[in-house]
Amino acid sequence: MPVKYIVVPHKVPSKPDEAPKYYPRLKSSGEINLREIANDIAQESTVSPGDTMAVIESLLQNIPRYLAQGYIVRLGELGSFYLSVQAEGSASPEKVNASKIKRNKLHFRAFIGGTHDAQIIAGGHLLCLGLE
Secondary structure, three states: OOEEEEEEEEOOOOOOOOOOEEEEEEOOOOOOOHHHHHHHHHHOOOOOHHHHHHHHHHHHHHHHHHHHOOOOEEOOOOEEEEEEEEEOOOOOHHHOOHHHEEEEEEEEEEOOOOHHHHHHHOOOOEEEEEEO
């Protein structure tokens, strides 16, 4: 199934006299939840929907625990979760402490260049739905 996109005009605010340029924007097909994914996996394997949900739920419980232990969580060709912080700088290493951390962030970096990416994006698997 192709990935759908629409064409949208975009003007640069600092250049209001210039004509807009047109860009593709991916179009969502909606949402899918864990139960639906578990049912699909069960139909494609010998695992029951309940067992599949149990494994997914366990994964969701374990990812935060591994992150809290300082691990980067790599999920194969899906991608990786990792934590980072934004902090206030200090004049010397001795003045650095946890109170300097102002914000922590959870990141997900999708695996790029895998076989699934190639199947989805390459080879004309994009379908234009027209101008927005």
